[in-house]
Amino acid sequence: MDNKKIAEMLEEIAEMLELDEEKDRHFEVRAYRKAALTIGSMQEDIRDLYKRKGERGLLELPGIGKGIAGSVIEFLENGRMSKYDDFKKRYPLDFKDLSNIQGLGAKRIYKLYRSLGVKDLSTLKAAVEKHEIRELEGFGARSEEELLRGIKRVESGKGRLLLGSALPEAETIISKIKRSGLVDAVELAGSARRMKETVGDLDILVISNKSKEVMDFVENMDEVSETVVKGPTKTTVMLKIGITCDVRVVKKESIGAALQYFIGNKDHNVKVRQIAIRKGYKLNEYGLFGSRGKRIAGRSEKEIYEKLGMQIMDPEMREDRGEVELSLEHKIPKLIQLEDMHGDLHVHTNHSDGSDTIEDMILEARSIGREYIGISDHSKSEYVAGGMDDKKFAKHFDEIDKISDKIDGIKVLKSAEIDILKDGGLDLQRKTLERMDYRLGAVHTNTKMGKDEMTKRIIKAFESGYVDILAHPTGRLIQKRDPIDVDLDRVLEAAKDNGVIMEIDSFPERLDLGDENVLKAKREYGLKFSIGSDAHSKAQLGFIRYGVGTAKRGWLRSDEVVNTYHIAKLMKLFKG
DNA sequence: GCCGTTTTCGGCCCGACTGTTTTCAGTCG
Known part of the structure; x- marks a missing residue:
């Protein structure tokens, strides 16, 4: 997928445009930045979009007009972008890495290049270590120290964090600030509040009339590794987990x-x-x-x-x-809320790769208020995850029945996360499938096959009539593994024809379908969704909140998510 | 360079913080 590469090139063009001394091009700079952001955060491969809809498809993207579309097309067709190459001849610098350093923008980078020959991180580091920078006009000893810290930060930098790491950290910090006794209220803002799948920094707002004390308190929290900036109403600290945190004090009004x-x-x-x-x-x-x-x-x-x-x-x-x-137009839909979730349809136990017993998972689900839980362990192709064959599933289901008879106050459903095999067949026999209350289908193996083959494989599984829910539909792992190469439109179309529900897998590194594709599946195909925790332990049943966040980012109402239904309505859906 | 319920030209967000400046440019969000 070239999205990231193209976004980085556009971002570098923006940096280089900033260096024009003859005229202020900062709106042009912003245009390139916006285009970079659009392309960098797209979930669809931009090459696919271009193949499907041509230039028109690119022009429909926000912030992409004729000019930038032309550059993108040139890159997609020929593997080069002349505008970028021309600039790069004039400015043979690694803006991409250097501008990651806090406090270094295009102008200071260029100044360092012209006066000291700094081109990239390593030459910058050398200049810092030789104390050359403090001699420059506009720089001083303090800037030099700041740059050194910046270099170290980038070298150990972890970039954006998964929401599943960032949000709990934010909650810890917020509760500490609340307990400090210095504040009237604390609120989370920023991308973590929007439940974005990855978070680049935390934004926390505080109401207090003891601004200075709050700033001091924040600076000295255990979670903090260093102070980046500190003023009377705003402090930025670097957290030990690798992202920064902004805390601002505001007045009540x-x-x-x-x-x-x-x-x-x-x-x-x-x-x-x-x-x-x-x-x-x-x-x-x-x-x-x-x-x-x-x-x-x-x-x-x-x-x-x-x-x-x-x-x-x-x-x-x-x-x-x-x-x-x-x-x-006052037409904002009433979105699904966490409290609407009545059950969980994607849960693993120690019968495959989970760590807790069937009984423990059921009891935990009941204690957090679930009305029903579907046990969905892996099928045999996932042998590394302890997947079970038909014989083992028969025993497994007997045991689920036995345990659920003993436990009141929650309905237990029998299911499985069944591998969709290379040829589109399912990994278990019909009699095993028939015994389940509903079935999750998933692609885990042969994930590198070609697009057309992969698309047909999934659609064939749908047509068997034994896939109720497509689990983690694209198979992506955020920041780790690209989505499978599949024609999502054809899959969604087939899901509509066969009544297949799309899962929003709540596991923090999956969140799959992602928000944009949820919105697409809802708007263009009118599909229904299931928000599954994909929990592999008791504690992970709580992951469902990340899935709900993704659902809200995809504008879903509760009636579009089947596990907001009470059990009778849900069973009717699966039997129907 | 992008964009269109003031528009195909003329706008495009703006306040906080820092370092080195003696009044502000650069950077960030």
Whole structure:
């Protein structure tokens, strides 16, 4: 997949454009940055999009116009981008790595290049170590130290964290700040609040009149490895887990405005602020202000959106995917909430690769309020994961029946995560499949096969009539493994024809389907979904909240997710 | 370079923090 490569090239072009001394090209710079962001965060391979829809497909992407589309097409067709190559001849520098260093932008990078010949991380490091940098005009001993810290940070840098790591860390920090006694309220903002699958930094907002004490407290928390910036109302610290955390202190009358400002992604915010300007207002993180600078709103987000003639929406929607327009029409859907989840249909036990017993998993599910749980261990092709054959499944199901007879207050369903074999067949015999309450199908093996073959393989499995839910449909592992090469549109179409439910696997490194594809499957194919925890231990049953976050990011209502149904309705669906 | 319920031209968010500056440029989000 070339998305990342193309995004990096566009990002570097933006850096190099910043160096133009003859005229201010900063809007052009922003255009390239936006295009880079769009392409870098796409879930579909841009090459596929281009094959399918040609230039028109690229032009439909936000922030891509004729100019940038031309460069992208040139790269897709010929493997090179002349605009990039031309710039690179003038500036033979590794902007990509260097600009990762905190405090280094295009201009300072170029200055270091011209005066000291710094081209990449290693030459920068050498210059720092020889104390050459402190001699430069505009730099000093402190900048040199800062750069050294920046280099170390990048070298040990882990980049973005999975939501499943970042969110619990944020919750720990928030509860510590709350318990400090220095604050009236603490709120999470940023991409973690939007439940984005990966998080680059944490944004925390605090209401307090002891600003300085709060800043000191944050700096000295156990989770912190170093202070990056510290001012009277804002402190940035590097956390030991490898991402930074911004803590801002705001006044009570501004908290709504601050939340509005720091929760939405950039594009969402720009649009909302443009609406404010059209109405003759000004919106910033301190409030919504009228023409004479009078504060009109700011205490709550709802108040701000309402004064703008908009309907407030959950944080997960604020990605500028059409929600601003919908909000102006007061047509924001009522999204699914965690409390709507009545059951879990994807759970493993120690009969395959889980670590807890059937009984423990059932009891834990009951204790967190589930009305039903589906036990879905692996089938035999997954031998590394302790997958079972038909004989073992017969015994396994007997045991589930026996245990569930003993336990009240929760309905236990028999299922399996059945391998969809290379030829599209299923990994278990019909009589085993018939004994299940419902069936998950999944691709685990031969994941590198060609697109057409893979697509046919999955569709054939659907047509057997024994796949109720397609588990982790694309098989991706975030930051680790690309999705399988499959024609998702054909798969979704076939799912619609065969009544197959798409899973949102809640495991933090899967979140599969991802948010964009959830939205696509809902909008274009009207499919139903199941949010499964894919828990391999008791504690992991709680992962379902990440799946719910992804569902909300895909704009799902509770009636579109089958495990919000009560058991009778669900069983009718599976029998039907 | 992108974009269109003020538009095919003329806008495009703006405040906080830092270091080295003696009044602000660069960077960040």
